Amino acid sequence: MxxxxxxxxxxxxxxxxxxxxxxxxxxxxxxxxxxxxxxxxxxxxxxxxxxxxxxxxxxxxxxxxxxxxxxxxxxxxxxxxxxxxxxxxxxxxxxxxxxxxxxxxxxxxxxxxxxxxxxxxxxxxxxxxxxxxxxxxxxxxxxxxxxxxxxxxxxxxxxxxxxEGNLKRSSFGHFLRNQRKIAGLSGNKLTEIVGAYGKVNHGGAVSNWEAGRNIPSREQYEKISKALLDTGKISSMPVYEDAIRxxxxxxxxxxxxxxxxxxxxxxxxxxxxxxxxxxxxxxxxxxxxxxxxxxxxxxxxxxxxxxxxxxxxxxxxxxxxxxxxxxxxxxxxxxxxxxxxxxxxxx
The missing domain is CATH 3.40.50.150 (Vaccinia Virus protein VP39)
Structure with missing residues (x-):
């Protein structure tokens, strides 16, 4: 569609x-x-x-x-x-x-x-x-x-x-954290798959996204979606336009x-x-x-x-x-x- x-x-x-x-x-x-x-x-x-x-x-x-x-x-x-x-x-x-x-x-x-x-x-x-x-x-x-x-x-x-539930009260941060946990992936593992390492802390970009400090690019979001869907534990992910403000x-x-x-x-x-x-x-x-x-x-x-x-x-x-x-x-x-x-x- x-x-x-x-x-x-x-x-x-x-x-x-x-x-x-x-x-x-x-x-x-x-x-x-x-x-x-x-x-x-x-x-x-x-x-x-x-x-x-x-x-x-x-x-x-x-x-x-x-x-x-x-x-x-x-x-x-x-x-x-x-x-x-x-x-x-x-x-x-x-x-x-x-x-x-x-x-x-x-x-x-x-x-x-x-x-x-x-x-x-x-x-x-x-x-x-x-x-x-x-x-x-x-x-x-x-x-x-x-x-x-x-x-x-x-x-x-x-x-x-x-x-509620993260530093910046970010809806996307809340969503990503929930989806990642359902998929059974650690923050470090998802960061490794996406290949985006942040500068703020050890957890890398995923930790920053989940805290609401910043957002992934369209390309990064596509990698996130694929990684979560590939686990077989997530049935669908919203399109970028419905995920990132x-x-x-x-x-x-x-x-x-x-x-x-x-x-x-x-x-x-x-x-x-x-x-x-x-x-x-x-x-x-x-x-x-x-x-x-x-x-x-x-x-x-x-x-x-x-x-x-x-x-x-x-x-x-x-x-x-x-x-x-x-x-x-x-x-x-x-x-x-x-x-x-x-x-x-x-x-």
Whole structure:
């Protein structure tokens, strides 16, 4: 089975599980108009490659964003979000990634709670620069009345699933150690077979991989898989794309934890929390492969789905507001036309 076929089968399984809640379905896209927590519970374990989502910020208290004013205290908001964290950990592939947008006022509290289930890899600062001639709220604010620095930036928490039992709480480290023990191979023996000797300690590269210090290359992983399968005690090994978390950046793109993607200028029909397509595409390209499944459970503008579709990924969009689900469907079904119109609106 090819990688594309594997992802198609996984996507069809998800669709079968949540067909009753399906609002719109195509071979590569799902849109569901529902409370996302209800739908998340229907998604099979370890089936999503990337969660890229923008929950209510709570601290901004906007009337036009559902649940932004629903919680009397920060603690109640965090308790509500923790229900999502549990489901996100369950449905993410062990090598999957998570981007969660949040306000600077709430990021620290959210990180503490998230760290129970995830390794927090980066706290990204999105500076939200405006295009020339558009100052936005930053330009309108009465600076002399401020009692703290104006909160012009937003935060993006980037994380992976955490698995207890090794130094770095590495899911791959946990998996490799279990498979090696089932196969009856010592760490030194597997290191010898793979031919990769580490510099950190006596156990070599295998010991480092199992501790989560680093990861094997594709060639090394193929040797690991063959060695384990050759024992006859392991029946199958996942493909590299389902074992090692993808992360691919270079010096020509944003590679630091400070991002300067321009915010979306106002236009008729704009979602109040709309994120720029180029930033969402940046997230998807760095952390997924073609045909991977991308989930946004606070879909809003639908730009996550459009970014994923642009890059030949499969998409699942969930939003509690019917008007935004209608808008997402319109964008997906008129994809090429929308791309041209959107480019004109933000130019």
């Amino acid at each position: 090819t990688f594309e076929e594997l992802r198609r089968v996984q996507f069809e399984k998800i669709k079968a599980n949540i067909c009753k809640g399906s609002f719109y379905s195509s071979p590569n896209d799902l849109v569901i108009n529902e409370d996302s927590l209800n739908i998340l519970k229907l998604i099979p374990d370890n089936s999503i490659s990337l969660i890229l989502t923008d929950p209510p910020y709570h601290s901004t208290k906007k009337n036009n964003i559902t649940n932004d004013k629903s919680f009397a205290t920060d603690e109640l908001f965090i308790d509500w979000m923790s229900k999502f964290f549990k489901e996100w950990k369950r449905i993410l592939k062990p090598n999957g990634s998570l981007f969660m947008y949040c306000s600077s006022a709430m990021s620290a509290k959210l990180e503490v709670k998230m760290s129970q289930d995830f390794n927090i890899l980066s706290n990204i600062v999105w500076t939200k620069p405006n295009e020339p001639g558009f100052d936005g709220w930053k330009g309108k604010a009465k600076k002399e009345s401020l009692r703290q620095w104006y909160p012009h930036s937003e935060r993006i928490i980037f994380a992976e699933v955490a698995e 993808k992360f691919d950046v270079n010096s020509n793109i944003e590679f630091t934890d400070v991002w300067n993607f321009s915010s979306v200028r106002p236009y008729k029909g704009k979602h109040p929390a709309e994120k720029p397509l180029d930033m969402l595409e940046h997230c998807i390209l760095a952390t997924t492969y073609e045909h991977d499944i991308v989930l946004d459970c606070f879909a809003g503008s639908g730009n996550t789905a459009i970014a994923a579709k642009n890059l030949n990924r499969k998409t699942i969009s969930i939003d509690v507001e019917k008007q935004w689900c209608d808008s997402i469907i319109n964008k997906l079904t008129n994809h090429q036309f929308f791309q041209m119109v959107y480019a004109e609106k933000i130019s």
